[in-house]
Amino acid sequence: MSHSGRSLAELEGIIERGLTTFVEVGSALMEIRDRKLYLGQYKTFDAYCRERWGFQRTRAYQLMSAAEVVMSTNVDIQNESQARELARLKDEEEIIAVYHELRDEYGDEHVTAERIRRLVTRRLERQHRDQQALARRNGRRLPALPPDIELRHGDFREVLADIPDASVDLIFTDPPYGKSALALWKDLSVFAARVLKPGALLISYSGQQYLPQVLEALGSVLEYVWLGWSPNQGSYSQIHQLRIRARGKPVLFYSKQDYEPRVWLDDVRYDSGAEKGLHPMQQSLETAHYYIEKLTEPKGLVIDPFVGSGTTAVASLRLARRFIGAEIDAGTLKGAQQRLAEEYNTS
């Protein structure tokens, strides 16, 4: 074979461009699958991939999940092998965290698929161990739960549908922040506009990346009141594309109809920062306690549609408020139930 005489840089440029086409291939396959464009000539999507392109099912799904990782996380992934390793994680935030951790440790140029594979494997093994520990803990009989604290298992849109209109004194919450969760914010605001008492607040933590969309969703049915801030204590995550060290997150205040301020509120809370360990996104108990105490009376009704480890519920219990919350993940909910039961039975 005769060679072209091109330089190493030129040849590597060709390889680099070729390695990034998997995103286009994967997203084209996804569109064909989702819009069922294969149906004219093939019975199934699998048959289409096999007969038209010679792909086995797993290959087509590898390409699609790798493309999805790149499109949904916005991190600077160089090739399909890296994306495929990251696709083993189920959560966009986890993917971003892994990628950033490796870039911080090795620098931009040296985040290899092998390094991603090792870190992802370590994380998955740790999650597996945590789940087993949780299952062992959950296997034990739960002690009695507090009577005014109700934790419901399921999607908040279904399991909180029976909350009466205009009956809630405060919604204090923390939905997932990723792109795939954006639809939840619209549903959250519609829910809040129905169940909050007129003049009452929805207070919610939020991520930064999709803040314009989040504000638009909340503002479509609620009244904007204020943008507060929750600083991290010392720690930060690095957003490489923007060269920003994120040292906190927004806290959004919206009301149903015009806000009726009855007390003075701080818009920034400096918490103890030492409470992580029950949920990856666990928030400050002190902050929840502060706003619940300020904005509700004893026996007032507090709602958290995204319970997680149960932080809002614990604060409500300590303050003798009534609480109802929803959590879609059964294992997470059991962890929250255990936390509440322990809090109740030791207080």
Ligand SMILES: C[S@@+](CC[C@H](N)C(=O)[O-])C[C@H]1O[C@@H](n2cnc3c(N)ncnc32)[C@H](O)[C@@H]1O
């Ligand atoms: C950011 S975490 C909340 C963490 C919580 N603030 C804490 O301190 O532990 C969001 C939680 O919402 C749950 N979730 C996501 N979608 C949901 C839905 N549609 N209905 C109810 N819970 C949901 C997730 O499983 C996750 O545990």
